[in-house]
Amino acid sequence: MRRVYFDNNATTPLLPEVFAAMEAIYREHFGNASSIHHHGQETRAAVERARESVAVLLGCRPAEVVFTSGGTEADNFALFGLARSGQHVISSSIEHHAVMNACEHLKTRGCEVTFVPVDGNGQVDPQDVRRALRPNTKLISIMMANNETGVLQPVEEIGKLAAEADVYFHTDAVQAVGKVAVDVNKIGCDLLSLSSHKIHGPQGVGALYVRKGTILQPMMYGGRHERSRRAGTENVPGIVGLGRAAELARNGLGNSEMARLAGLRDRLEKTLLAAVDATRVNGRNAPRVPNTSSICFDSIEGEALVIALDLKGLAVSTGAACSSGAIEPSHVLTAMGLSPDQARASLRFSLGKQNTAEDVDFALDLVPQTVARLRELSPVYNRSH
């Protein structure tokens, strides 16, 4: 049976070039990058080349890139690395759980946290961030692009006001990297998280950009890896895979790849909206990353639609994979003003580099009829339409 995967915000398939780069390491280069002998030196060189590739993608210096085990660790490291008891942190109500739950944990350590709201399009108003500033504010953590809606946040404006207020600015760019240009100096951030497996690299590796001069308390203690910032033997094949994925992501931004994805996404969205009534795009009036579409199908149980589509070969999701199976409606969509029912009726379509126009056709064949069939069974829908 044909499978079409439209859940690239959850994870992406490895690109063949990335697999090839990792395969070479797996076969031949196994040294511990901290060892001083030949076996160690060759993997050290591979790690440093990957660091350069990531730095080029972000517009920073290689020494400002710290490899982690993923986006979650990078987010945690940024927040726990800076915020101390008695200090104040500003975040938003639509952050990924890695930031949100780290903030909740900071509260138990004696920090105060303000979660600024978003508007109906899922965007943070920089003025709300400004108003939330206090004399003891240490850090602002606002994501660059939302994982559920793809809505881009005004990070440059927030970066500017963070600099004016002399407050650190962290942005979780896990869903933005590779989809839009990410330049740490344009954003004006001090810390930026990214994850390899969201950009067609391997799982289990990520990175935190740490602006030169920013001192973080480590999260884990041990050997002096990553300039004593992150203990643990380097995951060499993972890091090499991330480096290759970063190079390919940069190429993808340079050529017309993102325009192609935006074209596919827009056609999917417009056609679905025309073909299925009582349907809206969440965050439609805000700038979004080119691959993501969150669509609310009134009176549908999103979980049921995900399962029905999966059976027919289409992989999509109701939102963040981390909370799949959760009974709670999405905190992102409810923060935008959707009712719990509307939030549960929303589906996320997220495209990746491997997707084609035929994949969109496949989804366009499948989704309207599946929605129609589920709605036939919905008393709510039949009462109101």
Add this chain to the structure above:
Amino acid sequence: MSGRIYFDHSATTPLDPRVRQAMAPFLDGIFGNPSSQHREGRQAREAIEKARAQVGALIGASPTEIVFTASGTEADNLAILGVVRARGGQGHVITSAIEHPAVLETCRHLEGQGVAVTYLPVDQYGLVNPENVRAAIRPDTCLVSIMAASNLVGTIQPLAEIARITREHGILFHTDAVQALGKIPLDVRKLPVDLISMSAHKLHGPKGIGALYIRRGVELSPVVFGGGQERGLRSATENVAGIVGFGAAAIIAQEELPIEALLLRALRERVLEGVRAALPQAYLFGHPETRLPGHLSLGFAGEESRVGKLLEELDNAGISVSAGSACSAHHAGNPSQALLAMGYNEESARGLLRVTLGRFNTREEVDRFLQVLPGAVDAGNAEDLLQAAGSLQE
């Protein structure tokens, strides 16, 4: 570079081709996020649960007692920080003076937070005396953390005796088994240890993946917060290929451990005999018998200061060995704190040459090493003499 000899298996090990083959489908084909509900997600979920059972089986644990981490270091941190933080960030921890930095540095961090830590001494072989553990216990002691086997000298600790004492006192016992896993039998059904740190890349598995065994009922606070994966103990999208690789490495280790231990011990003895025959000044660090099967730590009396050059000579001759922990390799020249704790003087504590053998090493490689070593030792000496002569002329 083909033909190079790798004798640094305590630092890391080559990936077993069978492990690579087990991982390949999860790098090239199956790629889902294990938390996703669709088929791609469920395939990934099934794979990591299978691997969890495989890693559990290696130590006699049930799958639900295994939490995957990104490394052995993270497992050590989760065990120690997790236990102490779950108890309000207070109390007393007992460890030893020769632990890996992942344990020692974590304990030092806790000391900075007001937690009391006792660093137990060790004897000349690096052994912790279980009676010292008993004597160090205080009413507020919440954790004992003693490594299963030393990364530096290979000495295996008396885990069973220590565990008996911690169990008697109702204190949690953590062991960093990163070096011991897959090399000596460990069975949590017989050994009342509560927490065990593991790392895949030390047993011919992939880098970037480790695990913590957490005995059922033991409560920990997480170190990483987020999506609530690994039963809330370790948030982050799971490293599926890495976990699958760890599982494959665990099965192979379980099946091959008995025979592999014999083969490695025989190779190790061949190295030791050969070295002693060629270099009478050679001596052994660590316990002569109670040590990891493939692990040798050597010193050369009177030539301790030249071990850096010796490593270089051997490296140039195509042989990778080390002066101790890779984590501190770039700080060579400092005396090893662990050797000082074992009672060696500063001179000796600078002069360790670690030869650690692994699954794919052969007798031929050992023999080539034995051919090259005496010359490498002499070359280091000769260079020293030349330099000394040079400085005299100046």
